[in-house]
Amino acid sequence: MATPIVQRTEVSLAGYPVDAAPVTMALISDVHVAGPDMPPSRFEGIVEQINALAPDYVMIAGDLVSEKRSATHIYTAAEATAPLKGLDGSIIKIAVPGNHDHWFDMEAIRAGLENAGFRVLENEAAQFGPLVVGGIDDDYTGRADLPATLAAMEPLSGGRIILSHSPDPFPDMPANFGLMLAGHTHCGQIRYPWGGAPATMSDHGERYACGRVDENGNSVIVGAGLGTSLLPVRLFSKPEIWVIEVGR
Template identity: 55%
Template structure:
């Protein structure tokens, strides 16, 4: 009986891993009250992890169509485009893994940073493939997206991040700051004027066992910045569960997701609001 239950759980976890991503929603008021732009729609993706059996390029192409249906003004991707997990049935080149992302459509374009798996495979090849796909790669640098300035922090897990350089690049361009990072761990060091940070890497635990919880969040802060929306010192952090998998092609208690974040004009008079729960729809003031 125990063997049958184990097989059923593994089957369920694999089916969850290959399921269509849930679209989660957040609203952040951060545009100036006098801005001519009423709102912007940021689509946030992370941890694509292209590899067989769970995330071949064909599945990623389907997810891209789902992403385009959200009608984003900008798409931000928080790295880890490939997965070299030991149980992968097929590994793909960075070129083939990233190519489907070239079909993403938005008004201001697609912006990305690298993750630890991309550095472990080949950062140079990842940069090249992303640029050929028409994606703006940010490596401790910044770019404008309409009224927003997107700062791209290189991967902190492999110690390629330079927050000071990224902040300087953002300040030089001006605009309302949004910080994109593969890992959420730099969040405590981010200054208060950066109201929104987006990160992945944790997979929201990927495999969360009943009573035990996640095997690992791959964060030095444990579950503090593990998943969903965190509000701290006036800053908002959104951590996605990601699209693909690492180590095992399984997900349990942490479904694939993408985030649609509506950035709106600040109210002229904002009332304090309580911190929201993790993994729900949010309005953040």
């Protein structure tokens, strides 16, 4: 089981306060806690890795759990979220749901996240220091409401970030709006050595399947996730933690 690789990038946000220092965010997604490849003990080690990166924020773009048929053990929502209690107390913690979270037990997962100090956003927004974060509910299961999220962000001031499980709402963001953070695609999970993947679970195919894309004055960063879905294996798609520095 590979140690997540750390990807880094910097993003300038137009609404970021001129007198505020830059901040760093660690983006993770698709943890998919389940045996054999992602028991809670492995997730605990990843939490320690995140702490060592010393981010100001941790953003979780959904899918903490897995109920895949190939799993050797299905953990409860409390067991899946318990490792997150190990995150440093000074970190600001924000999460949105993913499709597997809804299929599993979103209320129990929300309780576990909140017990670990996370604010869970579902088509709503809040101010966190110099950032305004809008959290979109899961698009894959038809729960996303981008207009409602944008409306909730409107009266708030700061650098604007949208956290979403799927990257598919990205083309609908207003021009020159800000940054989207997402997951869901696993960067294909099983990829061809020459590039591309049999499936990305995105309506846009490879367009937003992996990494950073800049379009229309906006940026989206799509992480490869940490765990697996369907089969407990990755091929030419390593697990990732993204560290993003944002500022003016």
